[in-house]
Amino acid sequence: MRALAELFASEYGLSGRIVPLGGENENYQLETSEGYRYVFKLADDQVSGELIDLEYQIAERIHASGVELKVPRIIKTRSGKAEARQTAMEGVELRGRLLEFVRGVSVGDAGEPSKELQRELGARLGELNIALTEFDHPAAHRTNSWDLAAAAQHRAAVPLVKDPGRQRALDWSLHYFSAAAAPELDRLPHSVIHADANDENVLVAKGHVQGLVDFGDCLYNPTVCELAIALAYIMLEKSDPLAVGAEVVAGYQQARPLSDMEIAVLPALVCGRLSTTVAMAAVRRQIDTDHPRWFVTEERAWCLLEKFYAMAPVDLALGLTTKIRPDQDAEPALTPDELRERRDRHIGRALSVAYDRPLSVVRGRGQYLFDDRGQPYLDLVNNVCHVGHCHPRIVEAGQKQMAVLNTNTRYLYDGLTNYAERLSTTLPDGLEVCFFVNSGSEANELALRLAAAFTGREGLLVLDGGYYGNTSRLIGSSPYKFRGESGQGQGAPSVHVAPMPDGYRGKHKGQGREAGVAYGNETGQVLKEADTEFAAFLAEPILSCGGQIVPPDGFMETAFQHVREVGAVCIMDEVQVGFGRVGTHFWGFETQNVIPDIVVMGKPIGNGHPMAAVVTTHEIADAFANGMEFFSTFGGNPISCAIGLAVLDVIEEEQLQKRALDLGARLREGLGQLMDEFLLIGDVRGVGLFQGFELVRSRTTLEPAALEANRLVNRMRDRGVLLSTDGPLHNVIKIKPPLVLTEDDLDMTIRHLRVVLSNLMYTKNA
Numbered sequence: 001m002r003a004l005a006e007l008f009a010s011e012y013g014l015s016g017r018i019v020p021l022g023g024e025n026e027n028y029q030l031e032t033s034e035g036y037r038y039v040f041k042l043a044d045d046q047v048s049g050e051l052i053d054l055e056y057q058i059a060e061r062i063h064a065s066g067v068e069l070k071v072p073r074i075i076k077t078r079s080g081k082a083e084a085r086q087t088a089m090e091g092v093e094l095r096g097r098l099l100e101f102v103r104g105v106s107v108g109d110a111g112e113p114s115k116e117l118q119r120e121l122g123a124r125l126g127e128l129n130i131a132l133t134e135f136d137h138p139a140a141h142r143t144n145s146w147d148l149a150a151a152a153q154h155r156a157a158v159p160l161v162k163d164p165g166r167q168r169a170l171d172w173s174l175h176y177f178s179a180a181a182a183p184e185l186d187r188l189p190h191s192v193i194h195a196d197a198n199d200e201n202v203l204v205a206k207g208h209v210q211g212l213v214d215f216g217d218c219l220y221n222p223t224v225c226e227l228a229i230a231l232a233y234i235m236l237e238k239s240d241p242l243a244v245g246a247e248v249v250a251g252y253q254q255a256r257p258l259s260d261m262e263i264a265v266l267p268a269l270v271c272g273r274l275s276t277t278v279a280m281a282a283v284r285r286q287i288d289t290d291h292p293r294w295f296v297t298e299e300r301a302w303c304l305l306e307k308f309y310a311m312a313p314v315d316l317a318l319g320l321t322t323k324i325r326p327d328q329d330a331e332p333a334l335t336p337d338e339l340r341e342r343r344d345r346h347i348g349r350a351l352s353v354a355y356d357r358p359l360s361v362v363r364g365r366g367q368y369l370f371d372d373r374g375q376p377y378l379d380l381v382n383n384v385c386h387v388g389h390c391h392p393r394i395v396e397a398g399q400k401q402m403a404v405l406n407t408n409t410r411y412l413y414d415g416l417t418n419y420a421e422r423l424s425t426t427l428p429d430g431l432e433v434c435f436f437v438n439s440g441s442e443a444n445e446l447a448l449r450l451a452a453a454f455t456g457r458e459g460l461l462v463l464d465g466g467y468y469g470n471t472s473r474l475i476g477s478s479p480y481k482f483r484g485e486s487g488q489g490q491g492a493p494s495v496h497v498a499p500m501p502d503g504y505r506g507k508h509k510g511q512g513r514e515a516g517v518a519y520g521n522e523t524g525q526v527l528k529e530a531d532t533e534f535a536a537f538l539a540e541p542i543l544s545c546g547g548q549i550v551p552p553d554g555f556m557e558t559a560f561q562h563v564r565e566v567g568a569v570c571i572m573d574e575v576q577v578g579f580g581r582v583g584t585h586f587w588g589f590e591t592q593n594v595i596p597d598i599v600v601m602g603k604p605i606g607n608g609h610p611m612a613a614v615v616t617t618h619e620i621a622d623a624f625a626n627g628m629e630f631f632s633t634f635g636g637n638p639i640s641c642a643i644g645l646a647v648l649d650v651i652e653e654e655q656l657q658k659r660a661l662d663l664g665a666r667l668r669e670g671l672g673q674l675m676d677e678f679l680l681i682g683d684v685r686g687v688g689l690f691q692g693f694e695l696v697r698s699r700t701t702l703e704p705a706a707l708e709a710n711r712l713v714n715r716m717r718d719r720g721v722l723l724s725t726d727g728p729l730h731n732v733i734k735i736k737p738p739l740v741l742t743e744d745d746l747d748m749t750i751r752h753l754r755v756v757l758s759n760l761m762y763t764k765n766a
C-alpha cells in the first residue's frame with residue numbers, strides 16, 4: 001500500500017484512501033479527500049505497455065463515439081503516459097493504470113433483470129460493436145484462454161472433468177462448437193470487442209444499463225462473439241434462459257442486425273463460452289483449489305450447459321432467434337420415420353440404411369454431418385469426402401466451371417489435359433495415360449477391359465473378401481458379394497480367388513515377411529492350379545471390405561511376381577485407400593513396395609463429385625486403342641476435371657497426407673490402449689487414417705463378435721460419432737474419416753469408445 005501511495009503521489013499527484021477491490025485481477029480503489037474515486041489496476045507481466053495503450057485507445061474511442069455506455073477511461077500520468085511505473089524500495093517495480101470510476105451495481109448483483117434491461121444490454125453491446133467497427137490496434141490481435149474463437153482449445157481439458165454426466169455434456173458442447181461454429185468463424189465480420197460482458201462487468205443504475213468495465217480481455221474477434229459472451233452470463237440461473245437470451249439478441253439486432261451466418265453460429269458460440277468457463281475451472285482446480293475467485297461462475301455455468309446439452313441444437317437456436325441456419329427450414333421437414341416410409345415406397349429395399357435409428361442428415365461441413373435437429377456427428381466412415389464435406393475450395397471449383405463450360409472429351413480443353421498431367425505426377429514414371437469415368441465400378445470394368453485387350457485373355461485373379469463394383473461382371477468378381485449373403489457362392493467362371501493375406505485370422509499369422517511371402521505363394525498356387533489363362537490380378541493394396549487388412553510384408557511383391565510370371569497384369573484398386581490416406585505415401589500400393597500396371601481410382605478423387613479414373617502405361621493403353629472407340633459421356637468433363645484438380649491442390653496445400661500420418665499414429669495409440677483395456681478387441685490394424693479393430697468373444701478361438709460390433713456402432717452414433725462395421729464376419733469396426741479431422745476429434749472418439757466398450761462388456765448377448 002505504501003508503494004502504491006507513493007506511486008499515486010509521484011505519477012498523478014493524488015493521495016487518499018486505498019482499498020483493495022475483489023475481482024480476478026489485482027485492483028485497488030483510490031478515494032481522495034475531495035471524494036473523487038479512481039480505480040488502479042496493477043499490471044502483471046502478461047500486461048504489456050502495448051496492451052495498456054490498447055485499453056487507453058479503446059476507451060477513448062468509445063467515449064468519443066457517443067454510445068450510451070460509460071466506460072472507464074485511463075487517466076494519464078503527470079508525464080502524459082497511460083502506464084504508471086514506480087520502483088518500490090525493495091526494488092520491485094509496480095506497474096499499472098489509473099481509471100475513472102464508473103458508478104453502478106453489477107448486473108449480477110442487481111436482481112432479476114427486467115425485459116427492458118435485457119433488451120438494453122443487447123442494444124448497448126450492438127452500439128458498442130458498431131462504434132468499434134473501424135477501430136483497430138496491433139495489441140488486439142492476440143489470443144488467450146478466454147478467446148471464444150479458439151474455444152476448441154479446451155477440448156483437451158475434457159478428461160479433467162470427473163463426473164461422467166458432466167464430462168459427456170462438456171464433450172458434446174465442445175464438439176458442437178467445433179462442428180457448428182469454428183469452421184465458419186473466419187468468414188464472419190471481425191472487430192475489436194470487449195469480450196467479457198459478464199455479470200460483474202456490466203453495470204446497472206436505476207434499472208438501466210449504465211456502464212461496461214474491464215477492457216483487460218478485449219481482442220480482435222468475430223464481432224458476434226461479444227453477444228455470445230454476454231448471453232452466456234445473462235442466461236445463468238434463469239428459469240427460462242432462452243427467453244432472457246432472446247431479449248438480449250433482439251436488443252442487439254436493433255443496433256446491429258446480425259447476418260444469417262452470425263445467427264447460425266450463435267448457439268454454438270454460447271456453448272463455447274460456457275465450456276470455456278467450466279474447462280478453465282477444471283484446469284485451475286489442478287493448480288489450486290483454494291482460489292474461490294476462479295470458480296465463481298463454474299457451478300452456474302455447468303447447470304446451464306447441462307440444460308443445453310439436454311436440448312436439440314435446433315431448439316436452442318430457435319429459442320434465441322426464431323431463426324436457424326439459412327440453409328435449413330425453421331419448420332422441420334419430414335421426420336426420419338416419414339422419410340423412411342416414403343423411401344421404402346420409391347427406393348429399392350436392396351439399398352440398406354445405416355444404424356438402428358437412421359440418421360436424417362441435412363448438412364455437411366469438414367469432418368462433420370448435421371442431422372435434422374442440428375446435432376453434429378463426427379463422420380469417421382466417409383473416405384469419399386476426403387478433404388472434408390463441402391470443402392469451400394471444391395464447391396467453388398465446381399460452381400465456377402459449371403457456369404463456364406461443360407462438355408465432353410471429344411473436344412480439346414485444357415482442364416482435361418491439366419488434370420491428367422497433374423494426376424500422373426502423383427504416380428511412378430510410366431503410369432501416365434488416364435481414362436476418366438464416373439464411378440469406381442466403371443473404372444474397374446475398364447481396367448479389366450484394358451487387361452483383356454493387352455493380354456488377349458480373360459482370366460481374373462482376385463483376393464477373398466474383395467469388393468470391386470456393382471456391375472454384373474464385378475459382382476461375379478467380388479467374393480465379398482458372391483460369397484456373402486444371398487450370393488451365388490461362386491464367382492464368374494473366369495474368376496479365381498486367392499486367400500486374404502490376413503495375418504490375424506488367416507492361415508499364416510503375423511505381419512512379418514514370412515507370412516507375407518507364404519500368402520504370396522498361395523496366390524501363385526491358385527494361378528498355377530486354375531485351368532485358366534490369366535489376364536489380370538485385381539486387388540486392393542490394403543483390403544477394405546475384407547476388414548481393414550494390411551497385407552504382411554512381402555505379400556504384394558510375391559503375388560505380383562507370380563502374376564507377371566504367367567503374363568498377366570497387376571491392377572491396384574485404390575478406390576478406398578488412395579490420395580494420401582495411408583499417410584506414409586500418396587498411394588496404397590507404395591506401402592507394399594510394388595508398381596502396378598493399372599491403377600484404379602474413385603471415391604475420394606472428386607471429394608464426393610461422381611468421378612473415377614484408370615491410369616495405365618502407354619503399352620497397355622495402345623493395345624486397347626484397337627479401333628473400337630472408348631467413350632464415357634460424363635467421364636473427364638470440365639467440371640469433374642476442375643474438381644479433381646482442386647482436390648489435389650487441397651491435399652497438397654493443407655498437407656493432408658502428413659496429417660493422415662500424424663493423426664493415424666494418435667488414433668492407433670488410442671485404439672491400442674483400448675485393446676489393452678478390453679478383451680473384446682482382438683486386433684487393431686491399418687495405416688494412416690485407414691484403420692480398424694476387430695471384435696472377438698475370445699482371443700483364443702477368435703469367435704467373431706458381430707452383434708457387439710453392431711451395438712457399438714449404434715451406441716457411438718447416439719454419442720455423435722459415425723462408425724460402421726465391415727469384414728466378411730461383420731465384426732470389424734472401420735475408421736476412414738475425412739482427412740481434415742483433428743486430434744481432439746480422435747481423443748473424443750476414444751473417450752466415447754471407452755464408455756461404450758465398458759457398457760458392452762456387461763451386455764448379455766442376445
Ligand code: PMP
Pocket residue numbers: 438439440441442444467468469470540544573575576602603
Ligand atoms: N472398388 C472398391 C475397393 C470399392 O470399395 C468400391 C465401392 N465401395 C468400388 C470399387 C466401386 O465403386 P463405386 O461404388 O464408385 O462404383
